[in-house]
Amino acid sequence: MLTGASGGLGAAIARELSRRGAELVLTARRRELLVDLSGRTGGEVLVADLADRLDVDRLIEDSLGCDVLILNAGIGNDGPLQDVSADSVDLVVDVNLRSPIQMAIAFAQHHLAQGTSAAIVAVGSVAGIVATPNTRLYNATKFGLRGFMLSLNQDLLGSPVSASLVAPGFIRDAGMFADNDIDLPPGVRTKSPQDVADAVIRAIEDAPAEVFAAPPELRAVAKISALVPGVSARIQRSLGVAERTADR
Numbered sequence: 001m002l003t004g005a006s007g008g009l010g011a012a013i014a015r016e017l018s019r020r021g022a023e024l025v026l027t028a029r030r031r032e033l034l035v036d037l038s039g040r041t042g043g044e045v046l047v048a049d050l051a052d053r054l055d056v057d058r059l060i061e062d063s064l065g066c067d068v069l070i071l072n073a074g075i076g077n078d079g080p081l082q083d084v085s086a087d088s089v090d091l092v093v094d095v096n097l098r099s100p101i102q103m104a105i106a107f108a109q110h111h112l113a114q115g116t117s118a119a120i121v122a123v124g125s126v127a128g129i130v131a132t133p134n135t136r137l138y139n140a141t142k143f144g145l146r147g148f149m150l151s152l153n154q155d156l157l158g159s160p161v162s163a164s165l166v167a168p169g170f171i172r173d174a175g176m177f178a179d180n181d182i183d184l185p186p187g188v189r190t191k192s193p194q195d196v197a198d199a200v201i202r203a204i205e206d207a208p209a210e211v212f213a214a215p216p217e218l219r220a221v222a223k224i225s226a227l228v229p230g231v232s233a234r235i236q237r238s239l240g241v242a243e244r245t246a247d248r
């Protein structure tokens with residue numbers, strides 16, 4: 001099962017899995033895009049909204065017959081700080097954090113009880129390591145998803161179920177940064193949607209705790225920034241990151 005299948009990253013992941021012979025269950029909110037993707041991959045279509053808890057319960061039931069659960073859905077609905085409401089917080093938390101946690105736990109519990117092999121892959125972000133201005137809710141949920149998946153990975157060690165996090169950096173042509181047309185600082189390199197798909201394949205096959213789909217220098221900066229967030233914030237101010245992301 002692949003959530004967020006109708007987006008650019010989801011489509012790239014679906015195509016790569018289909019090319020490798022996977023039988024797919026594709027789920028997202030937009031039926032027409034799912035139907036189009038299904039025509040190219042042969043996947044089963046399940047329309048669902050991860051902000052709707054009844055839909056999440058239905059997806060959980062449908063996922064239990066799968067061998068692999070890929071939690072790819074996500075939104076970056078921050079907007080200006082003065083416009084943030086309780087409803088907008090609930091939306092981002094439900095889609096980016098609550099639903100993947102609930103689905104991953106139920107999927108793991110089922111396969112542990114059955115003693116069957118399975119893999120859980122969550123698509124996070126380097127934004128789960130480094131905070132940036134104007135992405136407060138996205139950062140919060142991606143930080144939370146990373147913590148959950150790294151802990152779940154440890155919980156499942158030695159069992160037939162694996163849990164891995166894929167952490168993309170700046171992805172061209174698809175995903176939040178491309179969709180919002182963010183102007184990256186000079187010299188910042190990007191990766192492709194296919195790189196994210198390849199990282200998902202590696203997560204399924206090798207079950208590492210975390211797989212980066214980002215250039216080596218961005219991974220290094222992210223790890224340093226996690227240790228010294230104040231320095232990271234000063235560097236971002238010098239690069240005008242707040243201005244580059246303010247009018248998405």
